[in-house]
Amino acid sequence: MSPINEKSPQHCAEKKIINIKKHHKKLVYTFTTVILSILLFILLVWFILHPAKPEFALKEADIYQLALSGSHLLNSSIQITLLSKNPNQKVGIYYDDIQVYASYKSQQITLDSSVPPFYQEHKDNNLLSMVLVANGLPVDPSFRYEMGRDQMAGRLVLNFKANGLLRWKIGTWVSGRYRFNVNCVAVLPFGSSAPAGPLTSKQGSQCSTTV
Structure with a gap:
């Protein structure tokens, strides 16, 4: 069995x-x-x-108003033109958000101005023009004193700063968002009177960019 x-x-x-x-x-x-x-x-x-970081340059700055109202309230109106360049050969850049403002002696002297989102092809350039304004913006009490010193020196130094978010595009792949910061310096001739405008600088200057 x-x-x-x-x-x-x-x-x-x-x-x-x-x-x-x-x-x-x-x-x-x-x-x-x-x-x-x-x-x-x-x-x-x-x-x-x-991908190489984008490059920015300040092409022109026009000051139409930069005057104190009272002891420490500032009214300002400034128009600037920035050149944005994508130096990459095969990488595009999406700019999702850009906020631009002007500063003087580390004090913000305009409100933030928004740049509409845009896409930049590789090796492409874009001109960005914007108006930066402020009405009754509180500034440090030293502002009037510093302006007086610059009048005596005969020149006015302003910083134009941009903060935003960008994404890289490689083929069909798009990266996550990266924060970037831009700092541009403008040196303008400054007479004995406050710049009631327009006070213009067309010399241009290269800006520093960090990503």
């Missing part, structure tokens, strides 16, 4: 559980491998292309 070789229900259940676990591990391994491959590919493309 041949021996009876029957598997118990418990044995079959244990074997089924083991198979499910093996299948589950295989799926996890495959999924992890695919994700890592995609990330590795993105990093490889990133390091090969290595």
Whole structure:
């Protein structure tokens, strides 16, 4: 008589559980491998292309008003033109948000002005013109004194700053958002009277950019 070789229900259940676990591990391994491959590919493309930060230059600044109302309330009206350049060969740039303002002796002298979002192709240039204004903006009591010193020196030094968010575009892939900061310096001839305007500088200057 041949021996009876029957598997118990418990044995079959244990074997089924083991198979499910093996299948589950295989799926996890495959999924992890695919994700890592995609990330590795993105990093490889990133390091090969290595996007360079955008470049900005101040082309013109026109001061129409920069005067105190009372002891420490400032009224200002300034128009500036910035040149934005994408120096990359194969990388585009999405500018999602740009806020621009003017400062004097580390004091903000205009409100923030928003630049509409735009896309910049590789090796492309864009001119950005905006008006920076403030009405009754509180400034430090030293503002009048500092202005007097600059009048005696015959020149006025202003900073135009921009803060915003950008994204890199490589082919069809678009990166996450990166914060960038721009600082432009303008030196304007300054006479004995406050600039009731227009006080113009067309010399232009290169701006510093950090990403």
